[in-house]
Amino acid sequence: MGEKTYYVGRDDISVSNLTIFDVDAIVMRRSVLYRSPLDFDFILMPDLSFLQLQWNNYNFGINRKICCYSSVRFSGGLPYHRKNYIVGSKIWGISAFYRPVEKSTEYADLNNVPSHIVEVYGTKRQYKMHYVVVDGPGDKLSEFSDLYFVIKESLTSTQTWIDGRFTMEASCRCGHFNEIGSEALQVLFSKGLSIEAVKSRLKCDACGKKGNVEIHPLYSENTPDRLKHKTAWVSSKGRRYNRERTIPNNPELVRMYENLGGDGRDRVYLGDGAYLSKNGEVSD
Known part of the structure; x- marks a missing residue:
């Protein structure tokens, strides 16, 4: 599948059986160095492909994504600096964009929309998921979603x-x-x-x-x-x-x-x- 955008509240978002709340749980995990079975940053898949979380903050919103690359290698220097790792070609990616909740009446029922209080440029605001962008072959996305659900189910x-x-x-x-x-x-x-x-x-x-x-x-x-x-x-x-x-x-x-x-x-x-x-x- 090519790149496709899904808007929350308008489109039926289902990425290899992942719901918007699954996507939110995956991309919004805090950066705690491989401390949880549900953290997928800098993780190797069974086929040794490489998962990495990426974060970008803007004045108009925040972007959180997970990408899978064919390989990763250490180029030297300090081992815990991301810049010292070179990744291979991108296989797939799932990106979620969140925009600030400007009014208390907007998306009043936030239980139906993934939302978070995030500090951006020194100011804490509430952000809700606005859309999700998916890019990559369906079979590879399914391999990841299968792994995610096995882990998630075991934790019940x-x-x-x-x-x-x-x-x-x-x-x-x-x-x-x-x-x-x-x-x-x-x-x-x-x-x-x-x-x-x-x-x-x-x-x-x-x-x-x-x-x-x-x-x-x-x-x-x-x-x-x-x-x-x-x-x-x-x-x-x-x-x-x-x-x-x-x-x-x-x-x-x-x-x-x-x-x-x-x-x-x-x-x-x-x-x-x-x-x-x-x-x-x-x-x-």
Whole structure:
């Protein structure tokens, strides 16, 4: 297929079964160096083709894209500088353009349109997806979408999070984000709580709202190498993970207790027969 443009709200956007929300989730991931199974920047596909995310900011909007190249090689210099990598020919690309929401009445129901608060040139504004541009052969796009859905489906299982020793990044629409450590998640999941059950109980520390939080898995220092993406960086030294400190009483669970309205005395009910104490202890 050649280059094709799809406008949100007008066209039926489906890129190799990827919805606009799938495209948004792929291209809008923050640049955290290969920290998540859902991050595809500087990642090698099974056939060793190379994926790269690209970002461009303009006064009139922002552009986020993912491109696949036939190859990549290191040209020398500092290994973590993008400019030191030379890519081969482009195979395919998916580009999403977002424009600022100028009026509160425009796209009032933003739940149906991917939107984000982004800081551009020192100013934070809300941007919504306006159109998507797709370029490349359908079979190659399908190979990527198949990989994406396999990963996405596996992450609906708590066992995947347990085996991968993932931490959970919780990001709010207000722009604030935080993390729940893998140790705290292990405790919650061992009590039978589902991923959705944990998500539904999260409240933003900044704006105080519940229900506006999205969650993403992050690799931890203890995630087995076999479960991580194969990256194109020339050296595996210097992987920049946030080290998880071992602190008594799981501070993430203590924070969750406070967010759930704990009074400092009684336990709060999590559901499924589980209770959370002020010290961050989960019990039946």
